[in-house]
Amino acid sequence: MDTFKRRNFLKKGTLAVLAASGGLAACRSADSENQAQKTRKSDKIFRWKMVTTWPPHFPVLGENVDKFARLVEKMTDGRIQIQVYGAGELIPAYEVFEAVSLGAVELGHSAPYYWAGRVQASQFFASIPFGMNSQQMIAWILGGGGLQLWQEVYAPFNIVPYLGGCTGMQMGGWFNREINNINDFKGLIMRIPGLGGKVVKKIGGSPITVAGAEIYTNLERGVIDACEWIGPFHDYLLGLHRVAKYYYYPGWQEPGTPLEVLVNKNALAELTDDLKAILETAIMHLHTTIFAEAEAKNAEYLDKLIQEEKKELRRFPADVLAAMNEQLLEVVREMIATDPVSKKVYESYENFRQRAIRYSEATEQSFYRDLQSAKSALKI
Template identity: 55%
Template structure:
């Protein structure tokens, strides 16, 4: 795929990644359709799913299409879902409101996009130095997070389900070496959300640049650095052609949960089988997207290594320690924003601490000494 094609129709992105590429086709396996469904009859539904992603957006947009197809098959054709990219039916950042109001029945996006309206929502996506995918899933699914999320979103007439995860993201593309925390001083870097506040706290200049203008801004030196997602999406954006250094890890987004939301009133009115079919398919998307991110990022990291002379580096432990200290203040402030944030953050923090102790005897040792 050429960068030019990739950029075709590139949408405005104020918070994070929305970009447009042509639909990449399937990937997820759906049982062959030669068998007729076993359902004889039942009321039929046509629902709309609005997303914050451009149509066919790799991994995430594809996962939404696969979700819709799974639901169609599981429901014996009773539930047909049309998936819309950001801007096709409503602007990307109005997904939350559109599903809340019932303009569409389903939404897919990320909680931190609506942090301005619902500050506690970002704890259900990712915060700097927060939990990774495994931790977020354990907290939400089995550690009490889902109940708090249900309560929070019920006030907006929404039912939330975790339905995708990016895994640990990359730290970004730089045209300056970052050898210590001091090197962030004066650095003009595209960085959204709480990450921007951390960057500012260590002396950097966080800049908001739309996804469609990122390549040109970095190429012309309007910015010194930009974060995006991980090797797969970053490669498609072409940053390796214009940046010298690619730093890891994405301390600002260690495992972003992508959320599916249902209009609560309409969801509650559905028969029980269709409710369960949609929730279960959303959970399927959660694992499929994470696994697809892992598989594709492995492949594309190798491509970047082989095809380019970009230096792929890790931030030094000291640099990360400095960022962590700055993040602690920023995240604690976000967790004290309102009553809902205090409640959610308390649960998040407690789970993160418990799981960190366990993973120091499990996953951490796996990555350090087993693999």
């Protein structure tokens, strides 16, 4: 190759490399611009609707959803405006999941076990009878892979779920008949959702699910013989102590019940990164405030029921609890045998529960057992 040709070849090669590198730079520049566009604050105003399973402005739950909407608007400087609708104002209480799934509304607030007929595995993200308590459930969801599974389960329905509160451990419920043995459940009509309802059915009862606003009237008129609602605070506000004789404990059916915020996947995808981060931060604030207020109010109003209303607490007999636990195991076996999704979620749940039990036995359970003999010493 002569000198001219060699120089010409090298020149063309150099230009090709420069062109290629320029192209790469241009691609990088375009990618950077796209990313900047995605993360840049948007001037677009999103006007969203949020429906709940609770009555309008319902104490603790609905009230904090109202505050959540105001907080989001304030934090986004008005770029996300949320109109909240209580149960029955826009849609019926138990159509929240469907409304968010179809995109009729952008947001919902409810409890996962209400969708058992549509998504069987959803029940494991609410509360499993005789299962993990509130702090253990929250730990599994936020730190043990539960949230990722939850989002995977809801993905086919165009919904992204988030942890949206927790009502703590419930009481066993209000009864107009005494429970002395397992046979006392036979023929008993009880308002109870989720897996707890399936257990009641297994032992001969008739579980039904009715909205909170209907519970008092149904119990007063004898349409139902028993019910469980949320906890002492909400039970008191609903007046259940006036239409039922016996208040049983412990809340075997719901030892720790997380709530959920449902977000339509398409609506969420429209948000810029800053708006999405604000929304998720506000949801976490909603979760912590509901959980804290529920714990505080339930402790206060259990005392009120005992001291002021003179209600006598009844403990479920040990053999009744043992029999119900056996039936629960049968219910779960049937679920995971026929539904691979439920099996996957349950295995994650159960693996975490076993570790949580070992830890609890060495810490909290031991601590409270040792305190029994020292209670009087703690009084000032």
